Amino acid sequence: xxxxxxxxxxxxxxxxxxxxxxxxxxxxxxxxxxxxxxxxxxxxxxxxxxxxxxxxxxxxxxxxxxxxxxxxxxxxxxxxxxxxxxxxxxxxxxxxxxxxxxxxxxxxxxxxxxxxxxxxxxxxxxxxxxxxxxxxxxxxxxxxxxxxxxxxxxxxxxxxxxxxxxxxxxxxxxxxxxxxxxxxxxxxxxxxxxxxxxxxxxxxxxxxxxxxxxxxxxxxxxxxxxxxxxxxxxxxxxxxxxxxxxxxxxxxxxxxxxxxxxxxxxxxxxxxxxxxxxxxxxxxxxxxxxxxxxxxxxxxxxxxxxxxxxxxxxxxxxxxxxxxxxxxxxxxxxxxxxxxxxxxxxxxxxxxxxxxxxxxxxxxxxxxxxxxxxxxxxxxxxxxxxxxxxxxxxxxxxxxxxxxxxxxxxxxxxxxxxxxxxxxxxxxxxxxxxxxxxxxxxxxxxxxxxxxxxxxxxxxxxxxxxxxxxxxxxxxxxxxxxxxxxxxxxxxxxxxxxxxxxxxxxxxxxxxxxxxxxxxxxxxxxxxxxxxxxxxxxxxxxxxxxxxxxxxx
Amino acid sequence: xxxxxxxxxxxxxxxxxxxxxxxxxxxxxxxxxxxxxxxxxxxxxxxxxxxxxxxxxxxxxxxxxxxxxxxxxxxxxxxxxxxxxxxxxxxxxxxxxxxxxxxxxxxxxxxxxxxxxxxxxxxxxxxxxxxxxxxxxxxxxxxxxxxxxxxxxxxxxxxxxxxxxxxxxxxxxxxxxx
Numbered sequence: 001x002x003x004x005x006x007x008x009x010x011x012x013x014x015x016x017x018x019x020x021x022x023x024x025x026x027x028x029x030x031x032x033x034x035x036x037x038x039x040x041x042x043x044x045x046x047x048x049x050x051x052x053x054x055x056x057x058x059x060x061x062x063x064x065x066x067x068x069x070x071x072x073x074x075x076x077x078x079x080x081x082x083x084x085x086x087x088x089x090x091x092x093x094x095x096x097x098x099x100x101x102x103x104x105x106x107x108x109x110x111x112x113x114x115x116x117x118x119x120x121x122x123x124x125x126x127x128x129x130x131x132x133x134x135x136x137x138x139x140x141x142x143x144x145x146x147x148x149x150x151x152x153x154x155x156x157x158x159x160x161x162x163x164x165x166x167x168x169x170x171x172x173x174x175x176x177x178x179x180x181x182x183x184x185x186x187x188x189x190x191x192x193x194x195x196x197x198x199x200x201x202x203x204x205x206x207x208x209x210x211x212x213x214x215x216x217x218x219x220x221x222x223x224x225x226x227x228x229x230x231x232x233x234x235x236x237x238x239x240x241x242x243x244x245x246x247x248x249x250x251x252x253x254x255x256x257x258x259x260x261x262x263x264x265x266x267x268x269x270x271x272x273x274x275x276x277x278x279x280x281x282x283x284x285x286x287x288x289x290x291x292x293x294x295x296x297x298x299x300x301x302x303x304x305x306x307x308x309x310x311x312x313x314x315x316x317x318x319x320x321x322x323x324x325x326x327x328x329x330x331x332x333x334x335x336x337x338x339x340x341x342x343x344x345x346x347x348x349x350x351x352x353x354x355x356x357x358x359x360x361x362x363x364x365x366x367x368x369x370x371x372x373x374x375x376x377x378x379x380x381x382x383x384x385x386x387x388x389x390x391x392x393x394x395x396x397x398x399x400x401x402x403x404x405x406x407x408x409x410x411x412x413x414x415x416x417x418x419x420x421x422x423x424x425x426x427x428x429x430x431x432x433x434x435x436x437x438x439x440x441x442x443x444x445x446x447x448x449x450x451x452x453x454x455x456x457x458x459x460x461x462x463x464x465x466x467x468x469x470x471x472x473x474x475x476x477x478x479x480x481x482x483x484x485x486x487x488x489x490x491x492x493x494x495x496x497x498x499x500x501x502x503x504x505x506x507x508x509x510x511x512x513x514x515x516x517x518x519x520x521x522x523x524x525x526x527x528x529x530x531x532x533x534x535x536x537x538x539x540x541x542x543x544x545x546x547x548x549x550x551x552x553x
Numbered sequence: 554x555x556x557x558x559x560x561x562x563x564x565x566x567x568x569x570x571x572x573x574x575x576x577x578x579x580x581x582x583x584x585x586x587x588x589x590x591x592x593x594x595x596x597x598x599x600x601x602x603x604x605x606x607x608x609x610x611x612x613x614x615x616x617x618x619x620x621x622x623x624x625x626x627x628x629x630x631x632x633x634x635x636x637x638x639x640x641x642x643x644x645x646x647x648x649x650x651x652x653x654x655x656x657x658x659x660x661x662x663x664x665x666x667x668x669x670x671x672x673x674x675x676x677x678x679x680x681x682x683x684x685x686x687x688x689x690x691x692x693x694x695x696x697x698x699x700x701x702x703x704x705x706x707x708x709x710x711x712x713x714x715x716x717x718x719x720x721x722x723x724x725x726x727x728x729x730x731x
Binding site for chain 2: 005007008010011014015018021022025030031035038039121151152153154155156157158159160161162227235238239243273277279280281282283285286289
C-alpha cells in the first residue's frame with residue numbers, strides 16, 4: 001500500500017487546518033452558505049435531507065486493517081454506529097455534526113486518509129478494479145497510476161473549479177471491473193508494440209441524466225505521458241465545457257456536441273503544447289518507486305488445490321455456494337480473492353456496522369495481508385486469502401452476518417441512498433432493494449438465475465448506476481407518486497452498453513412483481529443455463545419482455 | 554485602517570498590501586483616458602493600431618468565454634491583463650492565466666477581477682495571478698489581517714512566474730514554496 005511521507009502528512013494536515021478555519025467562518029456567519037458550499041464540497045461535506053453527510057475518500061478502494069478500524073471508530077463515535085460504502089469505492093457517514101467534522105478529518109489524517117475531492121466540481125477519487133494486484137487476468141496493477149493521479153489532482157489550482165465533477169477510472173485487466181467506459185476519463189492499461197506499458201484512453205463516458213459510453217481518443221499512450229495527456233484533456237474541458245446549464249456541463253456533453261473527432265484533435269493539439277514544457281513527464285524511476293508500494297505480497301507457496309477447502313465444500317452446500325460465487329482466482333496458486341458481501345438478504349446494500357468493520361479488519365490481518373478493498377458494487381474484498389483458510393474465514397464472517405454467498409447474483413444489488421437520505425431523490429431505493437433481495441433470496445432461486453446485476457437509482461442522477469444494470473430501476477416522481485421505470489440490457493464491463501427503457505413505469509407495490517416477470521421470462525426463453533441474462537436480452541431484444549410485462553400489443 | 558473606508562480608494566491587493574487602481578476602464582463607446590487604459594478584448598483587437606500611437610500603458614480585460622490565444626500575438630504591447638471571474642466558481646480564467654504565463658511567457662500584471670474571494674486567491678496566484686481587485690469585505694478584512702489560506706504543499710508544477718516553487722523530494726510534480 002502507498003505510505004505517506006513527510007510531504008503527504010504535511011499536505012493533509014495543512015488542508016485540515018484550512019478547512020477548520022473555513023468551518024469556523026461558516027459557523028460565525030462570515031461565510032454565507034453559498035460561499036461555503038464549494039469549500040465544504042471539496043472536503044467531502046454535503047448538506048443532505050436531514051443532516052450534513054461526510055464522504056471519505058478511499059483512494060482506488062484500497063484500505064489497510066488499521067484504516068478500516070479507524071472508519072469503524074468514526075462510525076461509533078461521530079455517527080450512529082454504521083457507515084455506507086458507495087459506488088465510487090468511498091464511505092459515507094450520514095449523521096456527523098458540522099462542528100465535529102474537522103476532528104474527524106484529524107482522525108483520518110492519523111491513518112493517512114482524508115475526505116478531499118470526494119465532492120465538488122473537481123477531479124474526484126480515482127477508482128479502479130477492486131481486484132487490482134490480485135486478479136489472475138491482470139496485465140499490470142493499475143493502483144500506482146491511480147495514486148499518481150490522486151496526488152497530481154489534489155488541490156489542482158487550475159482544475160478545482162471545473163464546469164462539473166470529473167471522474168477518472170483505471171483498469172489493469174481486459175475484464176473491465178472498473179466500468180472505465182462510463183467515466184469522464186477511462187484508462188485501460190495495455191502493452192505497447194515494444195512491450196512497454198501504456199494506456200488506451202477513453203473520454204466522455206458517464207451516467208446521470210444523459211448516459212453515454214466513452215469514445216476512445218487514444219489507442220496507446222506511453223505511461224510516462226500520463227499526466228501530460230490528462231492535463232491536456234482537463235484544460236480543453238475546463239475552457240470549453242458548458243457552464244450555462246449544470247445538466248449539460250459534464251465532459252460527455254462537450255464530446256457529444258463538439259464531435260469525437262474534433263475533440264480528439266483539440267486534445268492532441270493541447271497535448272503537443274503541454275509536452276513542450278516537459279514538466280509532467282513521469283520518469284521511469286518515479287513510476288517504479290510508487291509501484292514498489294504496491295508490490296505483490298510475499299505469499300507462502302501453496303499447492304493449487306486445497307484439501308481442506310475441498311473437504312469443507314463437500315461438507316456444506318452453503319459454504320460451497322459461497323466459494324463458487326464469492327471467491328475469484330488469484331494470481332498466486334493456492335490463493336483466492338474473497339468478496340465479503342454487504343448485501344445480506346433483505347438488508348441495506350453497502351451498509352456496515354462499526355462491529356462488522358472491526359471484524360473485517362481483524363480477518364484481513366489474520367488472512368489477507370492486512371488488506372481490504374471496497375468495490376464499486378458496494379462490497380468489501382479480502383484480496384489475498386489462502387484457499388486453506390477459507391473455511392475458517394467463512395465461519396468468522398458468518399458469525400457477523402457477512403457470509404452471504406451472492407456476489408454477482410440477483411440479490412447483489414447496487415442502490416443509491418434514495419429518498420431515505422438524499423435531498424435529490426424522487427423515490428426510495430433502499431426499501432426496493434430490500435424487497436427484491438427478499439423475493440429472490442433463496443439460494444436455489446439465485447443459482448438458477450445465475451449472473452444478474454440489478455441496479456437502482458432513486459432519481460435521474462443515476463447514482464445507483466441503473467443505466468448499466470442488466471436490469472435497471474429508476475425511481476421517478478409521477479404526480480406525487482413514486483414510480484419505477486425498468487431498463488434492460490445495460491452493462492458496465494468491457495462490452496459497455498446503456499440499458500433501454502422497456503415501457504411505462506410501475507408503482508411501488510407492482511415493481512417487485514414486474515422484475516420477477518422479467519426474470520421468469522428470461523428463464524423461460526434462455527437457450528441454456530449457460531446463457532446469462534445479459535446475453536439473452538442482447539439476443540432476444542425487448543419484445544418478449546414487453547409482452548410479458550404489458551401483454552401482446 | 555478600516556477597510557470600509559479604503560475599499561474604494563485602494564481596491565487592488567498586490568505585493569501583500571492594498572493599493573490604488575491606476576487603470577481606467579474604457580468600455581465600448583467610452584472615451585479612452587490619457588493615463589493607463591483598460592479595454593475589453595474585442596475593442597482592443599479592433600482598435601489596436603489606432604491605440605498604438607498613445608503614450609500611456611494599455612491593459613486588456615478578458616472575459617472567461619474569450620480565447621486568450623487571440624491576445625497572445627499582441628502581449629508585448631500590453632502592461633496588464635485583467636481576467637474576469639463573473640462568479641467565483643467559474644474556473645476558466647485559471648487556465649487562461651496559466652497559458653499567459655507559461656505558454657506565452659507574459660511578464661506583465663495578471664489581475665483577477667470580478668467575484669474574487671480569499672479561498673480561491675492562493676490557487677489564483679499559483680496559476681499566475683499577481684494582482685487581485687477585491688471588493689468582498691470579509692476577504693478584505695482577512696487579507697488586511699495577514700491571512701492567506703494556502704496549503705503550502707503543491708502537487709503540481711504549475712510553472713508560474715508569480716511565486717517561487719522548488720521541487721520537493723523525488724516526485725517531479727511536487728513543489729514547496731521557496
